[in-house]
Amino acid sequence: MTAQRDDALAAGSGTSARPVAPGKVSAQQVSVFYGDKQALFDVDLDMPDRMVTALIGPSGCGKSTFLRCINRMNDTIPGARVVGQINLDGENINDRSVDPVLLRARVGMVFQKPNPFPKSIFENVAYGPRIHGFADNKTELADIVESSLKRAGLWKEVADRLQAPGTSLSGGQQQRLVIARAIAVSPEVILMDEPCSALDPIATAKIEELIDDLRSQYCIVIVTHSMAQAARVSQRTAFFHMGAVVEAGATDEIFTNPRDSRTQDYITGRFG
Amino acid sequence: MLIWIALLGLFLFSVSAYTAGRRQVLKSAGGRSRLLHSLPGYHGAYLALWAAAPAVILLLLVSLLGAQVEELILRGQPPPAVVALPASTQDVFYNDVVATVTGGQVSQTVYDGALGQAFTDKLTQAKSIHLYLTTAVLVAALLLAVAGAVMAWPRLRADFAARPRVERWIGALFFGCSVVAVLTTVGIVASLVWESWRFFQVVPIFEFLFGLTWDPQIAIRADQVASSGAFGAVPLFMGTFLIMLIAMTVAAPVGLFAAIYLSEYAGPTVRAVVKPLLEILAGIPTVVYGFFAALTVGPLFRGFFNNIGAQLMGGPFDSLGLYLLQVQNQMALVAGAVMGIMLIPFVSSLSDDIINAVPQSLRDGSLAMGATRSETITRVVMPAALPGVMGALLLAVSRAIGETMIVTMAAGLQARATFNPLDTVTTVTVQIVTLLTGDQEFDSPKTLSAFGLGLTLFVMTLLLNIVALRIVQRYREQYD
Numbered sequence: 174m175t176a177q178r179d180d181a182l183a184a185g186s187g188t189s190a191r192p193v194a195p196g197k198v199s200a201q202q203v204s205v206f207y208g209d210k211q212a213l214f215d216v217d218l219d220m221p222d223r224m225v226t227a228l229i230g231p232s233g234c235g236k237s238t239f240l241r242c243i244n245r246m247n248d249t250i251p252g253a254r255v256v257g258q259i260n261l262d263g264e265n266i267n268d269r270s271v272d273p274v275l276l277r278a279r280v281g282m283v284f285q286k287p288n289p290f291p292k293s294i295f296e297n298v299a300y301g302p303r304i305h306g307f308a309d310n311k312t313e314l315a316d317i318v319e320s321s322l323k324r325a326g327l328w329k330e331v332a333d334r335l336q337a338p339g340t341s342l343s344g345g346q347q348q349r350l351v352i353a354r355a356i357a358v359s360p361e362v363i364l365m366d367e368p369c370s371a372l373d374p375i376a377t378a379k380i381e382e383l384i385d386d387l388r389s390q391y392c393i394v395i396v397t398h399s400m401a402q403a404a405r406v407s408q409r410t411a412f413f414h415m416g417a418v419v420e421a422g423a424t425d426e427i428f429t430n431p432r433d434s435r436t437q438d439y440i441t442g443r444f445g
Numbered sequence: 446m447l448i449w450i451a452l453l454g455l456f457l458f459s460v461s462a463y464t465a466g467r468r469q470v471l472k473s474a475g476g477r478s479r480l481l482h483s484l485p486g487y488h489g490a491y492l493a494l495w496a497a498a499p500a501v502i503l504l505l506l507v508s509l510l511g512a513q514v515e516e517l518i519l520r521g522q523p524p525p526a527v528v529a530l531p532a533s534t535q536d537v538f539y540n541d542v543v544a545t546v547t548g549g550q551v552s553q554t555v556y557d558g559a560l561g562q563a564f565t566d567k568l569t570q571a572k573s574i575h576l577y578l579t580t581a582v583l584v585a586a587l588l589l590a591v592a593g594a595v596m597a598w599p600r601l602r603a604d605f606a607a608r609p610r611v612e613r614w615i616g617a618l619f620f621g622c623s624v625v626a627v628l629t630t631v632g633i634v635a636s637l638v639w640e641s642w643r644f645f646q647v648v649p650i651f652e653f654l655f656g657l658t659w660d661p662q663i664a665i666r667a668d669q670v671a672s673s674g675a676f677g678a679v680p681l682f683m684g685t686f687l688i689m690l691i692a693m694t695v696a697a698p699v700g701l702f703a704a705i706y707l708s709e710y711a712g713p714t715v716r717a718v719v720k721p722l723l724e725i726l727a728g729i730p731t732v733v734y735g736f737f738a739a740l741t742v743g744p745l746f747r748g749f750f751n752n753i754g755a756q757l758m759g760g761p762f763d764s765l766g767l768y769l770l771q772v773q774n775q776m777a778l779v780a781g782a783v784m785g786i787m788l789i790p791f792v793s794s795l796s797d798d799i800i801n802a803v804p805q806s807l808r809d810g811s812l813a814m815g816a817t818r819s820e821t822i823t824r825v826v827m828p829a830a831l832p833g834v835m836g837a838l839l840l841a842v843s844r845a846i847g848e849t850m851i852v853t854m855a856a857g858l859q860a861r862a863t864f865n866p867l868d869t870v871t872t873v874t875v876q877i878v879t880l881l882t883g884d885q886e887f888d889s890p891k892t893l894s895a896f897g898l899g900l901t902l903f904v905m906t907l908l909l910n911i912v913a914l915r916i917v918q919r920y921r922e923q924y925d
Binding site: 244249251274276277279288290291292301304305356 | 633712713759806807808809810811813814815816817820824825826830
């Protein structure tokens with residue numbers, strides 16, 4: 174943890190006037206507007222490397238909006254405007270010089286509903302490496318696909334039918350397929366937007382297990398509606414309410430000893 | 446005239462039946478509509494339907510079959526002078542009688558002597574038959590209306606389930622309309638098949654489908670030499686195919702790329718302007734495209750090719766230059782290109798719908814992988830939309846095959862088996878038009894060949910449409 178903090182400080186010290194916060198990803202004064210409507214209000218949040226940060230809060234509180242800031246997916250929404258600074262390894266990703274296309278290769282994303290492309294399982298995973306030119310030949314590509322599927326815990330189930338369409342898998346398998354697709358481009362950060370909300374409990378358990386495995390290599394940020402899931406998979410938690418971060422800290426702290434009464438109300442199920 | 450008065454009366458009667466039914470059932474419930482099984486309006490509608498429907502059905506049947514029945518009765522007791530006539534002249538005789546009564550077109554035959562007497566007799570008979578039948582039908586309709594209303598009246602009580610019964614009537618109405626649509630189609634196909642059958646008895650089907658010469662002679666007199674022509678349809682189908690190919694070469698890429706631009710790149714403002722504009726293009730009548738092709742594009746292309754020809758003359762490509770110098774206004778290329786322009790909005794608006802149906806989550810998924818917008822389109826959106834786009838293109842092909850006006854005006858009329866886009870060609874539909882316009886006798890192979898062409902064209906476009914719809918359907922199932 175301290176080592177990373179030093180890295181981040183070292184990387185960011187030259188580029189930013191503001192003191193760089195200790196995190197792989199660090200948001201400072203981030204606000205988002207959809208047209209005239211403001212959806213996020215001056216969010217400050219650190220998301221450390223090799224940890225899972227859970228974003229919790231009632232529907233419409235802005236947690237997904239915030240998540241989509243981290244890989245600049247909000248750029249694709251007409252009328253959306255992001256202000257503030259989000260540093261990835263100390264570099265402000267909202268800077269004009271940053272190409273969102275290259276950024277998204279470093280920050281992978283898993284969506285609420287599994288969205289495999291209408292291609293074979295192999296081609297789904299090979300998609301990213303192909304467009305970014307990560308493989309020099311077919312064997313390398315096949316190696317990347319295999320190792321990604323293995324890391325996503327899907328290899329055993331699909332090894333004998335890599336040419337089957339990705340849509341032929343079950344919902345839980347599809348979600349692990351898109352996780353494999355995301356990690357095939359070796360991202361540094363993985364964003365997950367309620368990855369289990371469309372899945373049954375068994376598939377959910379598998380995804381949670383997978384998230385726990387992946388934690389050792391990536392900075393993971395997960396939006397979840399389930400307090401139990403946040404408590405199970407995350408080390409850090411941020412509670413969003415009405416477009417602002419009410420409270421953020423170690424997951425144990427938040428769940429056992431929340432400082433804010435609204436956090437307390439939410440995690441004990443009094444609203445939301 | 447009488448029938449319109451009858452219909453008006455029927456309408457007024459059923460309207461009053463409606464109000465009466467409403468009031469009656471409300472009264473029976475003591476004014477409290479809560480006690481009724483169905484709303485008072487349904488009771489009114491039920492009564493009105495029973496008053497109107499049987500009478501309307503009777504009137505419809507009479508207007509369809511009345512004339513035949515009248516003629517049947519009229520022919521009942523033929524005078525000896527008429528019996529003596531040959532069958533076809535008898536038909537003319539009765540036609541003239543009926544036409545004199547109803548004010549239709551009369552042949553120029555002069556009836557004199559015994560025949561003249563028979564004509565006047567039959568005329569009076571026809572008039573009285575018409576009068577009696579009409580009166581009988583009107584009285585019957587009136588009786589039916591009253592009988593229907595009287596029969597339905599006692600049922601109108603508070604607990605009577607008028608609502609589902611009215612529902613059934615409405616269902617029957619919709620069913621009736623769909624039956625009319627289906628029967629009309631079946632009728633058209635049957636007549637096509639029947640007339641084609643007659644044609645294929647004169648011209649062997651093999652010769653028709655594979656013959657290389659299309660030259661239906663115009664026989665002015667029956668005894669004229671060469672009164673039968675050559676009926677090989679291959680040049681026509683080649684012409685059709687050539688023009689379709691040219692049209693699709695224009696329409697497919699332009700329409701498709703326009704659709705991609707509109708659905709993936711254009712901002713809301715551009716979209717709001719361009720989409721309606723494209724739809725206006727789709728609303729231009731084909732005849733306007735036709736004279737655009739004949740008067741603007743044709744001379745333009747001709748000038749272009751003639752200029753090139755003039756440049757080439759005297760050089761190593763002298764003969765090509767001479768050929769280009771002689772290119773005319775009318776050619777397959779002009780008709781095809783303009784037809785392609787006509788098809789652009791068709792292709793683009795269909796493809797636009799299909800591309801928009803590709804779920805946004807796929808685009809998001811691809812963009813989140815670090816793909817650019819064009820990579821997302823070529824690698825994810827288009828593969829997903831491809832089956833639907835293929836279906837749209839096939840629909841455009843069948844429209845191109847069926848298009849007539851532009852080709853009539855811009856491609857010439859010569860049936861040539863050629864794939865040279867600078868030649869004048871003709872298509873199946875254009876030939877059908879030329880065969881059937883003007884004064885034609887309807888039993889010569891020349892006119893009948895139009896039905897043969899029509900049937901072949903129908904089968905071709907039907908197959909194309911089936912394939913296209915299948916593809917579109919399979920695509921739809923994927924994302925529902």
